[in-house]
Amino acid sequence: MSPLLDVQHLTVRFESPDSTITAVDDLSLSIFPGETLGIVGESGSGKSLTALSILRLLPPRARVMGGRILFEGRDLLGLPEAEMRAIRGARISLIFQEPMTALNPAMRVGDQVAEALTVHGASRAEARRRAVQLLEDVRIPDAERRWSDYPHQLSGGMRQRVMIAIAIACRPALVIADEPTTALDLTIQAQVLDLLRELKARFDLALLLITHDFGIIAEMADRVLVMHGGLAVEHGTVRQVLREPADDYTRRLLGAVPGRGAR
């Protein structure tokens, strides 16, 4: 089986007149269909920029300086923007940490889910019908009624479910989730992680899960990549990395996780 996503030697730099920072340094990773790859790292590790590079959504001053990002056999870095738009949201979608900023505050949540479908070609009636189904798929109770709520009327957990509904609307092959539960309470986090796991199995999604929390990696991922200062310092199956971390930084990071697991 060939990988769904194959990132080879990706290098991303921030450039300004007086400095250059290598934010992602010669990073390679691959994800197979239906697999969950976790990227774990602290702030500044380059984990989020890696995700944004894949979608070609880097901030203005950051530039891909080298490498290839092969998705379903095509190099995303070489695609015209129009073709990239057809992939974004349809074949690869993104879930952010903070749904309150990612959702449009002035638009009913149902319309936002439907919009994800119409921009990729669904008719309005079809989009409306499927959007209700999607809100039910992400276990939003009373989906018909919730349809006309605005984001601020929903709890953080419910907002994140709406984000997930948008992300899976077009049946993507790959979902990138960047700290999807970091802003949520622990019990809500557990529910959202359970939901992601369920949807992944049901729709055969591959998941690129970016987090600072090794506990979430242990619960969710098949393989894990540890990033530090733009470099992949360790890469392996979750079991292998947690049981026998080979890299010093990985060991320190694991040692710093408070409580239970660390004992």
Next chain:
Amino acid sequence: MALLEVHHLVKHYVRGGGFFRPPSVVRAVDGVSFSIDRGDMFGLVGESGSGKSTTGRCILRLVEPTSGEVRFRGENLLQFSKTRMRLARRDMQVVFQDPYASLNPRMRAGDIVEEPLIIHRLGTGVERRARVAELVEMVGLEAVHLTRYPHEFSGGQRQRVAIARALALNPALIVADEAVSALDVSIQAQVVGLLMDLRRRLGLTYLFIAHDLRLVEHICNRLAVMYLGKIVEMGQTEAIFRNAAHPYTRALLSAVPVLDPDAPRQRIEFDTTSFHGDTPLREVEAGHWAAV
């Protein structure tokens, strides 16, 4: 003797209300009682909306409680005049989650640490500067940091500045309100290490307000779990983790991600509709109380 005793603390917010509409009451803190012994690291945990932060703020009278008693060294703080309260605050300091928001961005670190000494008119200029140097060293910063502004520090360093400032007046009690929640785990571990070390060196007592159970298990000797303005369980940390009695505590514990990929996952759901908040705490084993 307990350093801090909280009896039946209540903070209600009254909202709205109109001509034909009765005002609604938000019971942010709804009859909370606990006590903290000298040298305790007392954890107050809960999710958003549980009332844990409001409880901390009421204790310091940063918000005025609706009713109840807060006894510090036996005296009820809620009866203190403003002036007397200002003096009492020397003994009880707070460290917030986001030092970026709580530190004055236009002041240098040295001045930030010195300011409480000036406000309370303690020492001469020379003495104050010596004290600042001592504090900065105590929290693991260096003299060169004194002239820097908050934005020039990393998150962990900024929190160290906030801790140095909190220690300036030699307090007995530190209320740490999500003090390490915003930090990266490796930095978090260092700052927690510093708090533990200061507790030992200075005999500090902490009220540690947090949402992260893993952290609390690690550092607090006693804890209380809050839900919707009430304490639902309280006791030795070890007893609560070993033998949680309240369904909400059990659900919360089961939601903690575990580092072992082979650990059995048994998610316990808490039925929120089952919670009415009128069950009193009872002692389920020695020193371990739960509202069951």
